[in-house]
Amino acid sequence: MLEEFIQKLKNLRTDKNRKKWSPLTCYQAPHKPFVLLSIMDHFAQGVITKKIIEPTFDLVETFNIYWQTIMPLGTKGNMAYPFPRLQNDGIWRLIPNPGFKDRINIASIFSMKKLREVCVGARFDDELFILLSKPETREQLRFALINHYFDKDIRAAVLECGNVNIKAYEYSRTLLMLNEKANSYGNDTENKSQNKKVRDQGFRKAIVTLYEHRCALCGIRMLTPEGHTVVEAAHIIAWRESHDDSPTNGMSLCRLCHWSFDEGLMSVSKNYEVMVSKRVSTEKNFPGHVLTLSDRAIFKPEDNSFWPGQENLEWHRGKKFIRS
Numbered sequence: 001m002l003e004e005f006i007q008k009l010k011n012l013r014t015d016k017n018r019k020k021w022s023p024l025t026c027y028q029a030p031h032k033p034f035v036l037l038s039i040m041d042h043f044a045q046g047v048i049t050k051k052i053i054e055p056t057f058d059l060v061e062t063f064n065i066y067w068q069t070i071m072p073l074g075t076k077g078n079m080a081y082p083f084p085r086l087q088n089d090g091i092w093r094l095i096p097n098p099g100f101k102d103r104i105n106i107a108s109i110f111s112m113k114k115l116r117e118v119c120v121g122a123r124f125d126d127e128l129f130i131l132l133s134k135p136e137t138r139e140q141l142r143f144a145l146i147n148h149y150f151d152k153d154i155r156a157a158v159l160e161c162g163n164v165n166i167k168a169y170e171y172s173r174t175l176l177m178l179n180e181k182a183n184s185y186g187n188d189t190e191n192k193s194q195n196k197k198v199r200d201q202g203f204r205k206a207i208v209t210l211y212e213h214r215c216a217l218c219g220i221r222m223l224t225p226e227g228h229t230v231v232e233a234a235h236i237i238a239w240r241e242s243h244d245d246s247p248t249n250g251m252s253l254c255r256l257c258h259w260s261f262d263e264g265l266m267s268v269s270k271n272y273e274v275m276v277s278k279r280v281s282t283e284k285n286f287p288g289h290v291l292t293l294s295d296r297a298i299f300k301p302e303d304n305s306f307w308p309g310q311e312n313l314e315w316h317r318g319k320k321f322i323r324s
């Protein structure tokens with residue numbers, strides 16, 4: 001049974017345009033392998049409990065992490081292509097949305113919006129679902145996939161990406177359970193670079209989830225058709241000073257607000273209102289809408305134990321914020 005699925009995985013139909021795809025991905029498009037690897041990571045995290053695999057935002061993020069780690073800078077992957085098309089390889093069947101009456105036309109799906117409009121997700125065969133649920137057989141499928149679709153020079157990087165994904169997820173869960181300062185992760189010097197990746201990715205996951213992908217300062221929430229989000233996870237007291245990843249030392253901020261916050265042009269008052277530096281009003285090139293945010297309530301997580309910590313905000317107002 002396992003052998004049969006390994007063969008199926010090796011026979012995925014992929015774009016084999018040699019001009020477009022590099023030897024690192026064996027001259028093939030890596031979309032389908034990346035979706036399957038992302039799903040395997042989610043199995044390992046224990047977040048897949050139902051037989052229907054939903055095209056969740058988290059899955060898109062994991063897919064994008066693989067893409068950004070392995071593929072050349074500046075290229076973008078879109079999970080809306082491979083997700084429905086894996087049905088043509090006999091990997092799974094799409095489950096139409098109850099409200100969607102027509103037959104699903106796979107060729108017409110190019111965006112996550114459209115994908116979610118037509119289907120709730122995809123369903124594996126019972127046997128394959130069991131093989132993916134068990135750690136030993138899941139690892140065998142994962143190795144088969146990586147060995148077949150990636151050159152030996154980057155196989156270790158693909159494997160590491162998966163390991164970081166799993167550890168970062170665990171780290172984000174820890175951050176969301178702790179009430180005290182979270183600075184205990186990865187003190188060993190041996191795995192320095194991996195520890196940093198796990199911390200960054202785990203902190204980001206916890207913060208962005210708490211803030212529902214919304215910028216705490218300006219309220220913007222924007223997702224591209226590929227599922228890229230405009231927000232980043234910002235530390236209120238920088239990591240290098242605080243070594244503190246607890247959610248109360250973080251906020252999700254769009255790129256402009258993140259930059260403005262780090263530069264001291266924006267801050268947050270005791271009453272959780274946006275503060276804008278006077279310097280912004282005298283700087284002609286600064287977007288005018290930033291001024292309109294002054295004194296507006298910031299966007300906060302639902303659970304008040306995750307709101308930005310008063311002592312962290314006080315530090316930022318005192319040490320970073322440029323008042324005049």
Ligand SMILES: [Zn+2]
Nearest residue numbers: 215218254257
């Ligand atoms: Zn913003």
